[in-house]
Amino acid sequence: MNKISAGDVLPELTVTLRREDLVRYAGASGDFNPIHWSDRMAAALGLPGVIAHGMLTMASAVRVVTDWLDDPADLVEYGVRFTKPVVVPDDDAGAEVVFSATAAKVADGLAEFDITALFAGEKVLGRARAVVRVP
Incomplete structure (x- = not known):
């Protein structure tokens, strides 16, 4: 793990869900x-198509931070709000x-990252934030 300062941006991560x-x-x-899994059932509920599990999207999102960490166990807090589905x-x-992910705050051995998740140019997670231990 490299030194991190507020405002630093981690390398982007692109995930393809099939x-x-x-x-x-x-x-x-x-x-x-x-x-x-069913287009028919998704449509019956007014969805634009089959959607990814929210928790799968959430888990994929935090990888942008955990891939940067030497030890993924340094993730101490993580939360998101679901705003739009991934079709x-x-x-x-x-x-x-x-x-x-952008480092929003670095202090007292912790770094807070704001995570952005874009699908088709639109944010699909809101208030996605990860807190990690840093040296």
């Missing part, structure tokens, strides 16, 4: 809600989500 990722996540999490098409391209 339908098979949703199936794997459903198996791991036990969340088999049909909005995560995952039934094709090979999937849905590309771009994550970035």
